[in-house]
Amino acid sequence: MKTAAIIPAYNEEKSLGEVLNVVVNHPLIDEVIVVDDGSVDSTSLVAKKYNASRVIILNENVGKGKALDIGVKNTEADIILFLDADLIGFKTIHVTNLIKPVIDDECEMTVGAIDRSKLSPALNRKLNRIESPFSGMRAIKRGVWDIVPDEYKNKFYIETAITYLAKKKKIKVKPLVLVGVTHIIKEKKMGFWPGHWARWKMHLNIVWASLLLRTKRAKKYGLSN
Numbered sequence: 001m002k003t004a005a006i007i008p009a010y011n012e013e014k015s016l017g018e019v020l021n022v023v024v025n026h027p028l029i030d031e032v033i034v035v036d037d038g039s040v041d042s043t044s045l046v047a048k049k050y051n052a053s054r055v056i057i058l059n060e061n062v063g064k065g066k067a068l069d070i071g072v073k074n075t076e077a078d079i080i081l082f083l084d085a086d087l088i089g090f091k092t093i094h095v096t097n098l099i100k101p102v103i104d105d106e107c108e109m110t111v112g113a114i115d116r117s118k119l120s121p122a123l124n125r126k127l128n129r130i131e132s133p134f135s136g137m138r139a140i141k142r143g144v145w146d147i148v149p150d151e152y153k154n155k156f157y158i159e160t161a162i163t164y165l166a167k168k169k170k171i172k173v174k175p176l177v178l179v180g181v182t183h184i185i186k187e188k189k190m191g192f193w194p195g196h197w198a199r200w201k202m203h204l205n206i207v208w209a210s211l212l213l214r215t216k217r218a219k220k221y222g223l224s225n
Contacts, residue, residue, distance in 0.1 A: 004077035020050035
């Protein structure tokens, strides 16, 4: 059973190396694919430096969903691990915790939430419930990806679609918290206003995808309520 890690990256030269250093050397990962989503920095060079199995360089920024789909289409792996490129504190144990339950048929998908333990326990639990459905850290069986309609493999629709499908199709999912893992917020990477606008666009994508999945348009995919 072949496994592949797919990491979409847009201008992530500062953080990508730390993620790759963990994944490339992990015994449960057979292949690491970085999809450079139109970066204008040295993201692709960092990916090559850290020995990613394959670096796919896109000429323009196509968005997360399409970048992930391109990555999946370039591997024959049975199990796919999706990871964000801006993780901080990501370690070998986190890869193991994400992918081993899927390899062992304990579930068809794992979803990892970032660690907010510095907050109050109640707020931490609440945020994990809110954020987990949209997490970019998850391991899935390829068949789960294959049932997602192509129109949702786009922008930030993808995590919403996978989560919704998993519930509707009764796919077994194991949520978990990646202890000690955080990420670089958009405002810090891009500057306050550009980052703030990027965050709002992401939230709008999530809301729009949720609405589409719950309308009559979704009946043709067998996703209606």
